[in-house]
Amino acid sequence: MYEMCAGVEKPGDALVWHVMAKNTATTLCGQRLGQRVDGASAQRAGHCSTCMAQFGKLMTASPAVGSPAATDR
Numbered sequence: 001m002y003e004m005c006a007g008v009e010k011p012g013d014a015l016v017w018h019v020m021a022k023n024t025a026t027t028l029c030g031q032r033l034g035q036r037v038d039g040a041s042a043q044r045a046g047h048c049s050t051c052m053a054q055f056g057k058l059m060t061a062s063p064a065v066g067s068p069a070a071t072d073r
C-alpha cells in the first residue's frame with residue numbers, strides 16, 4: 001500500500017509529491033519528510049521523479065501485491 005506525501009525534495013527546493021509505503025518512515029526516494037504540508041500549497045506541486053521511477057519499478061516488479069514477505073529485511 002502506497003500513499004502520496006507532499007514534501008520538498010531537498011531543503012529549500014520546490015514542493016513535490018513523494019510516494020511513501022504505508023509501513024515505512026521514508027519515501028521511495030529515501031527522504032524522511034519532517035512536516036506535513038498543507039493541501040493548498042501542495043496542489044500545484046509536481047511529482048518527485050525519483051519516487052515515480054521507483055514506484056513504476058515496484059508496480060511492474062511485484063505482481064503479487066500485498067505480500068510484504070517478499071521484501072528483503
Ligand SMILES: [Zn+2]
Binds near residue numbers: 027048050
Ligand atoms: Zn521522492
